[in-house]
Amino acid sequence: MFVIISNLKEWSKNNASPVLTVPAKVVTKRTRTSGGAGDSSASTTYYITFEVQSGDRMELRVSGREYGQLAEGDFGLLTFQGTWFQTFERQKRRAAINFALSFLYTLMQLQLLKIVQPFSRFLNQQR
Structure with missing residues (x-):
């Protein structure tokens, strides 16, 4: 009886x-x-903690399908x-951030090459 009342309260609140x-x-x-x-079947309940x-x-109870499709992080x-x-609609935030950082790193390298190459040529001419 207590379980039924407890579940009813939770349902009402939700x-x-x-x-x-x-x-x-x-x-x-x-x-x-x-x-x-013994002869009884096992059942599994799935939970994911979100921040x-x-x-x-x-921590929310999810379906086995949702549990399988989501990864920590x-x-x-x-x-x-x-x-x-x-x-839970997964966003490609991490992939987008990694791409942007990689792109910026490449741009920085290219800019450094533009500065270093003429200097390197100058040094080679001085030998």
């Missing part, structure tokens, strides 16, 4: 909560397996309602 979409990062993943003793921009973390837009996970 249902009254606004649906929020926030930038977040996948911090960690875990599973909980129950059953499987939002404020530094707050929340993924960035994206998390949509949730209370403690109910809705979606």
Whole structure:
């Protein structure tokens, strides 16, 4: 009876909560397996901990499919309602940042070559 009342309270609270979409990062993943003793089948529950921009973390229950598709370190837009996970739209933020840094590094190298090559020619002429 206590479990039913507890679940009803949680459902009511989640249902009254606004649906929020926030930038977040996948911090960690875990599973909980129950059953499987004797002739009973085992069931697995999947959880992902997300960190939002404020530094707050929340652990949400997700489907096995979502659990399998997300990796620790993924960035994206998390949509949730209370403690109910809705979606996580992965962003290619890390790839975009790496590309931009690589591009800037290449530009810096090219600029250095423009400066160094004439100086190198000058030194070779002085020999």
